[in-house]
Amino acid sequence: MSVVVVGSFVQDHCWSTERFPVIGETRVGRFSTGPGGKGFNQAVACHRQGVDTLFVGALGDDALALVARNFAHSEGLKSHWQVSAERPTATSSIVIDGEGRNLIVVDLAANQTLTAAFASEAIGSATRIVLTQCETPLAVAHAVAGRATEIGALMVLNPAPMHEPLTPELLALVDVLTPNETEFAALMDSVGQRIDPAGVAQRNDLDLHALARTLGVPTVVITLGAAGVFVSHGRNRRGDADAYYRVAPAAVNAIDTTGAGDAFSGALVAALAFAPEAPFADAVRHANLAAGLACERLGTATAMVDRAAVLSRS
Secondary structure (H helix, E strand, O other), X not given: OOEEEEOOOEEEEEEEOOOOOOOOOOOOOEEEEEEEOHHHHHHHHHHOOOOOEEEEEEEEOOHHHHHHHHHXXXXXXXXXXXXXXXXXXXXXXXXXXXXXXXXXXXXOHHHHHOOHHHHHHXXXXXXXXXXXXXXXOXXXXXXXXXXXXXXXXXXXXXXXXXXXXXXXXHXXXXXXXXXXXXXXXXXXXXXXXXXXXXXXXXXXXXXXXXXXXXXXXXXXXXXXXXXXXXXXXXXXOOOOOOOEEEEOOOOOOOOXXXXXXXXXXXXXXXXXXXXXXXXXXHHHHHHHHHHHHHOOOOOOHHHOOOHHHHHHHO
């Protein structure tokens, strides 16, 4: 197995409307539903890039679990599910405005029952890259990162959403960290540095690099939405000439930004699996474009693009 993605499955319920309702207001909109969850989105994004991918997650014993299984089967995505008898399959409420911005509430439900043992045991010794996030218990991330270190796999952590501080012990096991600006500010707060998330993209590159280096993670990739991506390396530059740099945002017509960060992380590990010896910047540019193209589609898992779509716009 080239890539194992451990994480969440969530059935998304999405409403699109020209503007967000104010408190107490009812707006008329358009409804859709489909598979999502940060882990599942990232697994689909990686799989659609043509990389051998395994998704490991949790479901309830209910009708939505069948939806998840059927979608994974239709995609040809290998999946390993832990089933909870106590908690239902996770669901979310997403409201998208006319500018493609979103408001999200999620019940993580069965995802919170995923165990460290189940997740880590699913990672075979031949796995090259492991990717996980924070929509499952933090103990799962610790176990998965430990397993990646044990077998010599590249460990990628997308620290989203930041429900609780990440420990130095966990960060010490991570090779590549992919926060957005809000998550980066939360990470900075956990190491005693208060910064405004709204101002992350405007900071000068040297300052941003210095902040990223305080986390102790070899490579930090900060996704900045419409401002592109910032990369900070430690001693290992992963084939890049520069220790830090920016990648400009992709030129796309965004209608829904909901799954952009997941598209980025999934496509990033796919690109690294395809060309492990290539400069890291190549993988970042590929992932940046994949994330942008996903914003041209509605939905989350269903919006992930394939490799041909990315190459056609490169």
